[in-house]
Amino acid sequence: MSRPSSRTFLERLADGVVVGAEGYVFELERRGYIKAGPYVPEVILDDPDALRQLHREFLRAGADVMVALTYYxxxxxxxxxxxEGQLEELNRAAVRIANEIAAEGGALVAGNICNTWSFDPADPITSGEVVRAQYREQLGWAVEEGIDFVIAETNDFVGEALIGLEVCTELDLPAMVTFASVQPEKTYDGYDYVDAVKxxxxxxxxVVGLNCSRGPETMLPVLEKIRAAVDVPIAAQxxxxxxxAAVPAFESLESPAGRAFPIALEPFAHTRFEMADFARRAADLGVSYVGICCGGAPHYVRAMAEALGRETxxxxxxxxxxxxxVLGDAGTEAQAGAHEVMGTWSAGA
Structure with missing residues (x-):
C-alpha cells in the first residue's frame, strides 16, 4: 500500500520535534462511543465515522502522526x-481509517501495540509466547494495510516491552517504545525507569520514553534523566x-468524592496553557516526540503545536x-495573565 507521507519517521525526527496525539479511548468514551472499564475500541466497527472525525480533529490540530486505534x-x-471473532476485521479497519485521514494532511501512520495483561514475570517464557502471538497478529495485519512505524506503549514490564520490540524487528519496523510509570521508581518487574528505557x-x-500515568510535573524529571542516559531520540506523552510528587500517577488521584481514575478526573485537568508550557519545556529538554496520552483532546494538541511554533x-x-x-481588551489581558500564571505554576511556585 502506498504511504501518505514520502518522508519516513526517522527523517521527520531528524528534521525536528514530531507532534503526537493520543488519548483516543478516553476521548471517544467521553463522546459516547467506547465503554469505560474494558476500554475496547469497538467504535472502529460500530461507529467508524466517529473515529474518522477524531483523527481528523487531531490532524487539524497539528498532529504529525495518526495512530491506528488498536490499543486494547x-x-x-x-x-x-x-x-474476539472480529479481531482481524477490527485491526485492519483501524489501520485503514488512520491511513485515510493521514493522507488528507501528509501525516505518518503508526501501528499500535500496548500492554496485554497477559505477561507474567514469574513465568516469562510461557506468558511471553502468548504476548508474542498477540503482537504478531496485530502487527502482521497492520503491515499488510500499511504503516510507517510502531508505537509500543504503556508498558509495565521490561520483559513485555522487549517482546514487542522483537516483533517489530522481525517485521523490519522502526519502534517507539514507551513505559507507563505507575509506580514511583520502578517498572513492575523491578527496573528503574531510566534503566528500563536504556x-x-x-x-x-x-525511540524510547514514557507515556500515560504521569502528568507533566512528574514526568519531566524522569525525562531529564532519560535524556542524559540514552543516545536515541526520546518520547514524552x-x-x-x-x-x-506525593501522587505521581493519575491512577491514584483522589477527590473528596473518592477515586478519580478513570471517569472522575475533571477536577485535576490541566488547562491548554499548562500543556503548551509542557510542550515547550519538553522540547527544550531535548524530547523529540512530544505528545499527549489519556485525557488528550484536540484543543490541547493545538495549543502544544502552537507552543512549538506551528501554525495548524x-x-x-x-x-x-x-x-x-464583553471581555474585549480585558480578555486579551486575561489571556496574557493566564499564560503568566501557568508559567509560574509550571516552575513550581
Missing part, C-alpha cells in the same frame, strides 16, 4: 466484550492531569478574546 484491540481484551534503546528501539489548520480558530463582546 488484542485477542485477550476482545474476549472480554465477546468480539535496555530498550540498547536492544534497537528507534503525559496525561493532562495534575499529578504531584485549526489555528484559524485559535482564541481571539479581544473580539469578545
Amino acid at each position: 484491540a488484542h485477542r485477550e481484551k476482545l474476549k472480554d466484550v465477546g468480539r 535496555r530498550l534503546a540498547d536492544a534497537g528501539a528507534a 503525559p496525561v493532562p492531569y495534575r499529578t504531584s 489548520p485549526a489555528s484559524k480558530y485559535s482564541p481571539a478574546l479581544d473580539l469578545h463582546p
Whole structure:
C-alpha cells in the first residue's frame, strides 16, 4: 500500500520535534462511543465515522502522526466484550481509517501495540509466547494495510516491552517504545525507569520514553534523566492531569468524592496553557516526540503545536478574546495573565 507521507519517521525526527496525539479511548468514551472499564475500541466497527472525525480533529490540530486505534484491540481484551471473532476485521479497519485521514494532511501512520495483561514475570517464557502471538497478529495485519512505524506503549514490564520490540524487528519496523510509570521508581518487574528505557534503546528501539500515568510535573524529571542516559531520540506523552510528587500517577488521584481514575478526573485537568508550557519545556529538554496520552483532546494538541511554533489548520480558530463582546481588551489581558500564571505554576511556585 502506498504511504501518505514520502518522508519516513526517522527523517521527520531528524528534521525536528514530531507532534503526537493520543488519548483516543478516553476521548471517544467521553463522546459516547467506547465503554469505560474494558476500554475496547469497538467504535472502529460500530461507529467508524466517529473515529474518522477524531483523527481528523487531531490532524487539524497539528498532529504529525495518526495512530491506528488498536490499543486494547488484542485477542485477550476482545474476549472480554465477546468480539474476539472480529479481531482481524477490527485491526485492519483501524489501520485503514488512520491511513485515510493521514493522507488528507501528509501525516505518518503508526501501528499500535500496548500492554496485554497477559505477561507474567514469574513465568516469562510461557506468558511471553502468548504476548508474542498477540503482537504478531496485530502487527502482521497492520503491515499488510500499511504503516510507517510502531508505537509500543504503556508498558509495565521490561520483559513485555522487549517482546514487542522483537516483533517489530522481525517485521523490519522502526519502534517507539514507551513505559507507563505507575509506580514511583520502578517498572513492575523491578527496573528503574531510566534503566528500563536504556535496555530498550540498547536492544534497537528507534525511540524510547514514557507515556500515560504521569502528568507533566512528574514526568519531566524522569525525562531529564532519560535524556542524559540514552543516545536515541526520546518520547514524552503525559496525561493532562495534575499529578504531584506525593501522587505521581493519575491512577491514584483522589477527590473528596473518592477515586478519580478513570471517569472522575475533571477536577485535576490541566488547562491548554499548562500543556503548551509542557510542550515547550519538553522540547527544550531535548524530547523529540512530544505528545499527549489519556485525557488528550484536540484543543490541547493545538495549543502544544502552537507552543512549538506551528501554525495548524485549526489555528484559524485559535482564541481571539479581544473580539469578545464583553471581555474585549480585558480578555486579551486575561489571556496574557493566564499564560503568566501557568508559567509560574509550571516552575513550581
